[in-house]
Amino acid sequence: MAWGRDGQAAVLPAAAPPPAAGPGLTRLEVLRRLDAGPRGLTDAEADGRLARYGENHLPESRTTRGLLRVARSLRDPFTMMLLVLGAVSAVVASWGTACVITVLVAVSCALRTTGEIRAERASAALRELVAGTATVRRRGRPDGPAATREVPVEQVVPGDVVCLGPGDLVPADVRLLGAAGLTVHQGMLTGESAPVAKHPVEVPVAVIPRQGGGQPPVPELSGFHHPHLCFQGSSVASGSATAVVVATGAATQFARGQAAGPRRRRPRAAPTAFDRSVDGISWILIRFMLLTPPLVLMANAAVRGRGLETLPFAVAVAVGMTPEMLPVIVTTALSRGSARLARESDVIVRRLPALHDAGAMDVLCVDKTGTLTQDRPIVDGAADPYGRPDPAVLRWAALNSWWTVHLAELPEPDPLDEALLGTDSAADDTGFDGVDALPFDPERRIATAVVSRPGAWARHILVTKGAAAEVLERCTRLRVPEPEECGASLPFPDAVPLDAATRADLLTRAAAHAEEGLRVLAVAVAERRAGGDAYTPEDERDLVFVGFVTFHDAVADTAADALGALSERGITVKVLTGDHPGTAVRICRSLGLGPDPGAAVTGRDIDALDDDALTKLARTTTVFARCTPAHKARVVTALRRAGHTTGFLGDGVNDLPALRAADVGMCPRGAVDVARETCDVVLASKDLTAIDRTVAEGRRSSGNVASYLRVTISSNLGNVIAMLVAGAILPFLPMLPAQVLVQNLLFDIAQLALAFDNPPDAALRRPLMLRPDRFLRFVTAYGSLNAAADIATFGVLWWATDGDDPFHAGWFTENLLTQALVITLLRTGRRAAEGRTPGPIRLATAGLAAIGLAVPITPLAPLLGMGTLPLRYYAALGVVLTAYATALALTRKRRQ
Numbered sequence: 001m002a003w004g005r006d007g008q009a010a011v012l013p014a015a016a017p018p019p020a021a022g023p024g025l026t027r028l029e030v031l032r033r034l035d036a037g038p039r040g041l042t043d044a045e046a047d048g049r050l051a052r053y054g055e056n057h058l059p060e061s062r063t064t065r066g067l068l069r070v071a072r073s074l075r076d077p078f079t080m081m082l083l084v085l086g087a088v089s090a091v092v093a094s095w096g097t098a099c100v101i102t103v104l105v106a107v108s109c110a111l112r113t114t115g116e117i118r119a120e121r122a123s124a125a126l127r128e129l130v131a132g133t134a135t136v137r138r139r140g141r142p143d144g145p146a147a148t149r150e151v152p153v154e155q156v157v158p159g160d161v162v163c164l165g166p167g168d169l170v171p172a173d174v175r176l177l178g179a180a181g182l183t184v185h186q187g188m189l190t191g192e193s194a195p196v197a198k199h200p201v202e203v204p205v206a207v208i209p210r211q212g213g214g215q216p217p218v219p220e221l222s223g224f225h226h227p228h229l230c231f232q233g234s235s236v237a238s239g240s241a242t243a244v245v246v247a248t249g250a251a252t253q254f255a256r257g258q259a260a261g262p263r264r265r266r267p268r269a270a271p272t273a274f275d276r277s278v279d280g281i282s283w284i285l286i287r288f289m290l291l292t293p294p295l296v297l298m299a300n301a302a303v304r305g306r307g308l309e310t311l312p313f314a315v316a317v318a319v320g321m322t323p324e325m326l327p328v329i330v331t332t333a334l335s336r337g338s339a340r341l342a343r344e345s346d347v348i349v350r351r352l353p354a355l356h357d358a359g360a361m362d363v364l365c366v367d368k369t370g371t372l373t374q375d376r377p378i379v380d381g382a383a384d385p386y387g388r389p390d391p392a393v394l395r396w397a398a399l400n401s402w403w404t405v406h407l408a409e410l411p412e413p414d415p416l417d418e419a420l421l422g423t424d425s426a427a428d429d430t431g432f433d434g435v436d437a438l439p440f441d442p443e444r445r446i447a448t449a450v451v452s453r454p455g456a457w458a459r460h461i462l463v464t465k466g467a468a469a470e471v472l473e474r475c476t477r478l479r480v481p482e483p484e485e486c487g488a489s490l491p492f493p494d495a496v497p498l499d500a501a502t503r504a505d506l507l508t509r510a511a512a513h514a515e516e517g518l519r520v521l522a523v524a525v526a527e528r529r530a531g532g533d534a535y536t537p538e539d540e541r542d543l544v545f546v547g548f549v550t551f552h553d554a555v556a557d558t559a560a561d562a563l564g565a566l567s568e569r570g571i572t573v574k575v576l577t578g579d580h581p582g583t584a585v586r587i588c589r590s591l592g593l594g595p596d597p598g599a600a601v602t603g604r605d606i607d608a609l610d611d612d613a614l615t616k617l618a619r620t621t622t623v624f625a626r627c628t629p630a631h632k633a634r635v636v637t638a639l640r641r642a643g644h645t646t647g648f649l650g651d652g653v654n655d656l657p658a659l660r661a662a663d664v665g666m667c668p669r670g671a672v673d674v675a676r677e678t679c680d681v682v683l684a685s686k687d688l689t690a691i692d693r694t695v696a697e698g699r700r701s702s703g704n705v706a707s708y709l710r711v712t713i714s715s716n717l718g719n720v721i722a723m724l725v726a727g728a729i730l731p732f733l734p735m736l737p738a739q740v741l742v743q744n745l746l747f748d749i750a751q752l753a754l755a756f757d758n759p760p761d762a763a764l765r766r767p768l769m770l771r772p773d774r775f776l777r778f779v780t781a782y783g784s785l786n787a788a789a790d791i792a793t794f795g796v797l798w799w800a801t802d803g804d805d806p807f808h809a810g811w812f813t814e815n816l817l818t819q820a821l822v823i824t825l826l827r828t829g830r831r832a833a834e835g836r837t838p839g840p841i842r843l844a845t846a847g848l849a850a851i852g853l854a855v856p857i858t859p860l861a862p863l864l865g866m867g868t869l870p871l872r873y874y875a876a877l878g879v880v881l882t883a884y885a886t887a888l889a890l891t892r893k894r895r896q
């Protein structure tokens with residue numbers, strides 16, 4: 001579909017359906033143009049259209065993907081640095097250095113690209129498992145009955161009638177046929193953060209603003225504001241709808257927007273833990289690398305009076321500092337971890353860096369319902385305004401459930417409605433006809449059904465149920481109960497005004513129920529004269545309070561154990577719920593959450609706080625209750641601002657903003673579509689034990705990345721210090737550029753083994769987060785030790801050898817041997833792993849040491865500018881290495 005100047009659909013691609021969504025067309029005309037009907041397409045029609053218009057997905061440019069991938073790997077800052085250094089070497093005709101740098105870049109890009117392809121293939125296969133479906137109305141035969149069914153989103157075709165409910169992703173561009181309380185998030189398309197209301201319009205008018213100078217209207221922006229159209233890329237925030245599909249795949253506004261220009265991105269969230277740690281460290285290293293060549297040049301010029309001839313050496317030293325394998329190690333370690341999680345725990349990681357963040361997580365926020373409780377509420381009782389058991393209250397509540405579920409055509413009832421519909425009272429709804437529904441939404445926290453009695457069409461009855469505070473604040477009167485009045489006399493002639501004191505008493509009673517761990521719904525009704533306009537939330541006022549219904553929802557079987565396990569891993573759990581504070585605190589106490597969950601902070605309290613005050617309060621509070629979706633997101637953001645790496649587990653539309661705000665958003669596979677699409681990690685079920693396993697795998701994977709960074713930077717830093725010292729005191733270059741680079745390549749290859757290491761559980765007890773400041777202290781300490789070992793080796797070489805070639809050979813050997821030691825001694829979980837056989841690490845270090853000892857005695861030695869070494873060098877080197885290993889082990893022990 002495309003928008004013409006007059007707001008009518010305009011130019012279409014060859015395989016697009018007839019223009020059908022333009023303003024001015026009635027619903028019937030739209031259906032006619034699409035050759036469709038409100039009962040949906042037949043299966044044969046749907047198949048035909050699928051063949052004609054193609055699958056409903058965004059077009060991909062496959063040919064450029066391979067090239068793009070290589071370009072992306074070259075765009076990595078370390079690779080860019082290497083390329084710059086290679087260019088400098090070529091300019092000064094240092095062809096050897098330039099060649100070796102090219103090899104380094106090629107190896108690192110090839111490994112990274114193949115790793116990414118493998119990781120992407122694996123995650124695409126995993127994503128298939130959580131792919132979204134759409135609910136469509138279809139018929140087997142033209143005269144057959146219409147039935148709703150789930151089909152993969154790709155199979156939705158123009159003319160399909162789709163049913164939308166809370167949390168659904170809008171599968172294509174659609175024209176609304178019917179809607180109840182529908183609001184959609186279309187921020188992906190327009191940048192708006194709040195949901196917008198949508199409703200069917202019989203004859204829509206053109207609202208497209210014209211630009212000056214006879215320019216055509218701006219279709220992408222203006223079209224999105226039509227109330228009767230919803231677009232692919234948006235999701236249902238509340239309410240429900242039926243709609244006919246007018247454009248799919250490449251013909252949708254979203255796809256056209258992408259084809260026309262850069263993809264409209266969601267506003268960038270605050271940097272995640274991964275950005276702060278791995279990326280933060282990378283940028284510090286890049287600054288070091290930039291400083292290295294001028295430093296080397298200046299030191300040589302000042303002490304030895306050398307000029308630009310030292311440039312290749314200075315470049316080689318800077319290359320030596322580069323952790324060019326970092327992207328390869330990160331991709332390999334994280335994709336191995338996520339593959340293992342999928343295989344062993346049925347957990348799907350949708351964004352690889354999120355696995356690192358799961359390992360770094362120290363605060364986990366969860367919703368209450370379904371996470372700590374089973375989300376299988378059972379009606380416990382119903383009482384009138386005076387606290388006396390009263391089945392009439394239950395009947396009103398069940399009447400509300402029945403008509404909200406049916407009139408709003410919700411794909412499935414929510415568990416509270418299901419519980420009410422399962423009671424005997426649900427059978428008593430026969431005396432009413434449904435008129436309209438304002439389904440539940442987590443902002444209003446109430447749901448209203450509008451019904452009428454047969455024969456009394458002129459009067460409508462509003463039946464509202466919801467959270468006690470929200471219902472009571474809309475009530476002005478109180479029902480004086482009469483037996484069996486549901487279906488009897490209305491309006492309540494005996495209703496009395498509801499004063500502030502009585503309202504407070506009723507709220508206290510609701511709180512008392514909540515403190516027993518029960519969920520509480522308040523029920524109210526009102527009578528109105530039937531009017532022509534559709535009902536809106538504005539009509540939910542002047543209600544007559546009828547009574548309370550209470551529910552029991554048992555705690556989840558695994559919750560207590562899982563909370564214990566998370567606490568042992570150093571993770572603080574906080575509960576962010578839309579439910580009553582009393583219910584939430586009671587459940588948390590029964591699960592032994594925290595030392596004592598204390599009092600809950602409510603959404604209203606949060607509203608009264610500025611960001612700083614909330615940050616302080618969020619640190620110490622365990623339970624946040626009566627939260628709207630926005631409150632949940634504010635608390636998560638506050639915790640992140642307080643320096644916590646914060647995860648969020650939730651499954652409903654009310655959890656979306658918080659899922660987006662968290663470092664790691666997690667949801668179960670059964671969550672609403674948009675939650676699955678938004679979150680980073682999809683669990684098999686809403687079970688906290690799966691989070692424990694995700695955390696362990698995250699720590700294992702990022703432990704390996706941390707090992708690489710610690711090992712490579714400590715060793716490289718030591719080398720740079722030693723080279724600066726040697727460059728200043730020796731009459732020749734301590735190591736030829738080619739040697740520096742060959743040694744670098746060998747070290748890189750050996751370190752790849754770190755991505756395959758398996759640090760044992762005992763090493764993963766605390767959240768694992770590489771903080772740039774601590775990391776710098778760590779590598780400075782170990783880098784200095786490494787430099788000390790190198791300088792001691794210079795002393796040995798000065799004593800045992802003569803001339804530059806044996807010196808080069810001696811330092812080459814020592815370097816590879818110290819690197820093998822560093823890999824062995826500085827990797828994550830070394831102490832906990834003692835006694836185990838870490839296969840890949842042992843192989844890699846043995847190989848590195850063997851090459852270090854062998855190269856100087858092979859025919860390669862003269863080519864690399866190396867001479868023969870006397871035996872006494874090896875003996876003295878043994879002493880230096882033993883002292884170095886002891887110092888390393890002792891320092892590590894002291895620091896741990």
Ligand SMILES: Nc1ncnc2c1ncn2[C@@H]1O[C@H](COP(=O)(O)OP(=O)(O)OP(=O)(O)O)[C@@H](O)[C@H]1O
Binds near residue numbers: 368369414442578
């Ligand atoms: N179908 C419904 N009809 C009317 N009121 C409801 C319905 N579902 C929930 N409520 C009320 O709205 C409140 C908030 O619901 P919401 O779905 O935001 O959170 P929750 O399910 O209680 O908790 P959590 O945030 O832990 O999942 C509930 O505590 C209840 O009082």
